[in-house]
Each structure stands twice: as structure tokens, then as C-alpha cells.
Amino acid sequence: MGAWAQAAGDAKAGEGKAAMCVGCHGIPGYQNSFPEIHRVPMISGQSAPYIAAALQAYRKGDRKHPTMRGIAGSLSDQDIADLAAYYSTHHQAKAPEQVKAPGGVVAQLIEKGACVSCHGANFSSPIDPSYPKIAGQHADYLYVALKSYNVQGNPHIGRANPIMGGIAQQFSNAELKQIANYLASLPGELATKPQPRFR
Template sequence: MLMGASSAAAQAAGDAKAGEAKAAMCIGCHGIPGYQNSFPEIHRVPMISGQSAGYIAAALQAYRKGDRKHPTMRGIAGSLSDQDIADLAAFYSGHHQAKAPEQVRAPSATVAALIEKGACASCHGANFSTPIDPSYPKIAGQHADYLYVALKAYNIQGNPHIGRANPIMAGITQQFSHAELKQIANYLAGLPGELATKAQPRFR
């Protein structure tokens, strides 16, 4: 679930130090613990510190291309070069967190059936922090409200401002009701993971 798109930027060599200098446009949302986005509904912005460089690059490329349609992120990504994307990916992926455990808490029988139906572990790993492809995200411990909004976005078609174009994820999420997607999101958010919001200094 929540797969990224393969991209040239994901293959580019990033410079974490250069990425730190370029992150000013990112920290206003991603550097504030608990910060909320109000579009398309109120939810916390995703934790990206500790995410893989491949996924961060793929996500930014998808926003720049328009496969992800969040207006603010599209505007930001559209201003970035491939090197900028690679540098930012290197910077945020370098915020190492505690390694996620190999085994995670078993879900309820109801949620276990949903996870199995969606084949979530087959792409994101048994602990949901070891995706099989570097362009796929770690999702264990991610904010539940963000996961829920992201999962619903794959089902939106033909809207120029909202939605995510990913045929694999769309095929998966269309199997579930909104209530079931929320159950999945809540379970994943409660797992120990490697993601965090790295608070940035107010004065740089």
C-alpha cells in the first residue's frame, strides 16, 4: 500500500548537507510535531524523517508530475530539480530513528482479514517498515489520519485537485469501505516504526 512511483530522482545521488540547506520550504509543515494540513480534510502532515530516500524521491516526483494532486505539494515539487529532490531525500532519510522490530503486534481478527485481503505485508514487509522496493514507503507508526486520507486518495478519479494516480494502489483500496480503510490506518499507526517528525530550529 501507499506505493511510490519509480523515478530518475530516486536513482540520483543525493547530498544530505545540501538537502539540509534546501529544506526551508519543508520544515514549516514537516518540521513541526503535530502540525495539521486542512486539505482535503484536516489531518496531520506525514512524518518523513526516517523514511527511505527512494520513497521520498518517488513521492516528490509524483507530485511534480501530477500523479499526486495535492496543490501545495505540487507547487513545491514543481520548483525542484532532480538534484534538489535527491538532496532532500538524502537529508530526511538520514534522520535515523530506532530500528523497527521484526515482529509486530498482531491485529484483531477483523483487521487481520483486511490486511490479508489487501496483501499489505507483501509490499511493505511483515513489520510494515521493510518495504520490498525502496520507492515504497515505511508505514508502521505513520499518523493514522494521514494514512486514511492517503488511502482514500487512490480511489479518487478525474479530480484535478485531489487524488493519487497509482493503478496498483487503486485496485487495492477499491476493495474496502472508508470504515475499513480507517481500521487499517489505525492499526498501522499503532505499530512501532522508524518514522518521526524531526523538529527544526526556529532560527536557522
């Protein structure tokens, strides 16, 4: 159990700490240009354990992204727990139990990756709350994230996760893009919640 799991998150305190987050995650359609242009992920509606795990991974360096590493490195365990609690309270409409099945080739790719076994049949009900909800997430972000598991030895790009690394390495970039496009097309529970000053 990580240190973040030992700290109880306070959503109200997290709201007060989210100023550093809203400049990217609070602006609908906001794009990041590193390592390539893509929309920043929707984090409103993710589970607190996933948000905490992601921030811990950036802080530790298992997820490499200079901006996120700098931000996560400035956070205490309590800050991480509070921010995770805050963003997890941005409930969206509940994702349906069943989602449209992918077409031919994509169905084979999803089966090959065993995506359902971790992320749930609707891709919004992961078997472990520290795994992300991915249904409806931005396709371009998902594609960049999936590719990052294949990057080795780069100090600025990549993600160290043995499970996802093993899965992503089975696919070409074109196949990863097909998977990302399918997942993005699904109804999900994620959103970008604008802050009042950015509306």
C-alpha cells in the first residue's frame, strides 16, 4: 500500500490546492505539446486511488513528463490525497454497464490486449480503483499514453509499468491508435470541469 493510501483525502482542501492543475486540466480542449500535441487528459471523475497513483508515479519518475514531474514533486502525500479526493468528487453521469462492441480488427486488438480484464467491460469500471477509467478519454491523449509504455531509456518520455509495458509492446503504433480511437468513442464518466474564471 502506497503512502497516498494512508493519508485520508479532503476534497474541500483539494479544491483549494487545485490552482496549479486548472491551468491545463480545467480548460476544455486544452492541448499539451509534449511529447507531441495532444489534449490533456480529463481527470474529473477519475477515482481518487488512480489520481493518487498517477501523481505518485510522476513524483517518483515512473511516469516521465517534465511538467507533471515538477508539479508532482512539489506535492506532499497529503496534497496528493486531497487533490485526488477533490477530482474524484466531480461525478459525471454513470457509464452504462454495456458499451458498443468494437468492429472486427479493433475487437481482436482489444481481446489481444485483454483490456476488459483490468478496465472493465465498459472501460469505466476497473478491477482495481488505482487503474484508470478510460472510456471517453481523449483519443489523442490515450494514444500518447499507450505509446509511452513502449519508450525505454529516455529521461523525459515514457512510463514504467510492467503490466502496461508488456501489453503495449504487442501492438504497432497504428494499432494503438485504433484502440485509442475506439475507447474515446465510448460513453464514460470523465470530464473537464472548468473553473469559474476559465468559463
